[in-house]
Amino acid sequence: MAEQESGAREPAEFGLDDAALAAHPTVYAADAFAGRTVLVSGGAGGIGRAAAWLLGRLGARVVLAGRNAEKLEGARTAMAAHGLYVRTAVVDIREPESVAALFARVAAEAGGIDMLINSAGGQFPQAAIDFSAKGWNTVINTNLNGTWHMMQAAARAWRDAGRAGSIVNIVVVTTHGLHGVAHTIAARAGVIGLSQALAVEWAPLDIRINCIAPGVIETPGWRVYDPKAVAAYPRSNPMMRNGSTWEVAEACAYLGGPAGGFVTGEVLHVAGGSQLWGETWTIEKPDYFRV
């Protein structure tokens, strides 16, 4: 992490890079995901990339999906150089046809999947009163509708193949302390409710569905936030630090893999306790709230 003259951090370097992800120690056995195929949306981003590295290192075949082919290829190259099985696929999760094409391709080229990690998502910081209709719709479409399209396509593929599956949805902390991103709170609360409903409805299909609510996790996605807001992130939780993508990746491995076999409909906060204490202002904190 580079320090600028002001002390603010250099956004381009937020998070763990490929070299760190290749070497980071893990609590899991080396073959914990052998024989499994995992699709990671947002797989070239911060959290998705760490999950892909971890599961690939644990023996999974990994498919990385996202909109940007160049980013995907960069991630694939780094992981393949480490001997991991990685494929990539371009998708816009907001478009049902694009998602259908992704799953058709994954079926043809990788023989289907066992686990889906929905890490594609994002938002922009803005006071809700200023949201444009397009901005609101973009965030809802990406995070709620996009995640739904991916979940439904995965479930249909598993049902048709008579195959068990598990889904891990990356959301945000919706119940405490995250301000300036009301559109994403709405979308992610929708994903949590949807996941709980489907955990019951799709249990007969042997499909488990869980969510992870990360707190402040250093990733390239932080580029859209004001450096002053980012500088305050470590004080947003009782542990007084930022989290790492690896900490979220290991939670994905737990919830989505065999260790979480009797867990469904759950929301796991990997947030340093920020669901209980602290506040994260992604926009400037209004004077009203200052002591």
Ligand SMILES: CCCCCCC/C=C/C(=O)SCCNC(=O)CCNC(=O)[C@H](O)C(C)(C)COP(=O)(O)OP(=O)(O)OC[C@H]1O[C@@H](n2cnc3c(N)ncnc32)[C@H](O)[C@@H]1OP(=O)(O)O
């Ligand atoms: C409890 C502790 C929790 C702590 C959390 C800390 C904060 C959370 C951090 C993260 O989640 S970072 C990781 C996620 N990554 C991102 O958020 C990256 C940036 N976001 C995206 O790329 C989003 O997917 C996006 C904002 C939905 C952009 O999608 P897309 O590229 O398709 O849209 P655009 O064409 O850029 O914009 C469409 C539309 O949206 C409005 N808009 C976009 N940006 C802004 C902005 N900065 N301010 C106001 N409005 C914005 C706008 O209407 C855009 O349309 P046009 O005006 O461009 O026509």
Ligand SMILES: NC(=O)C1=CN([C@@H]2O[C@H](COP(=O)(O)OP(=O)(O)OC[C@H]3O[C@@H](n4cnc5c(N)ncnc54)[C@H](OP(=O)(O)O)[C@@H]3O)[C@@H](O)[C@H]2O)C=CC1
């Ligand atoms: N980092 C943090 O502090 C926190 C993150 N989260 C959530 O975790 C998830 C992952 O975040 P993080 O890794 O930090 O963010 P990044 O921005 O690094 O990664 C998000 C990825 O999502 C992909 N993506 C966005 N929109 C679409 C789309 N329409 N179709 C396909 N792919 C898309 C992007 O890929 P591409 O550029 O190729 O389109 C990008 O690589 C997000 O949902 C985020 O909001 C939640 C709480 C905190």
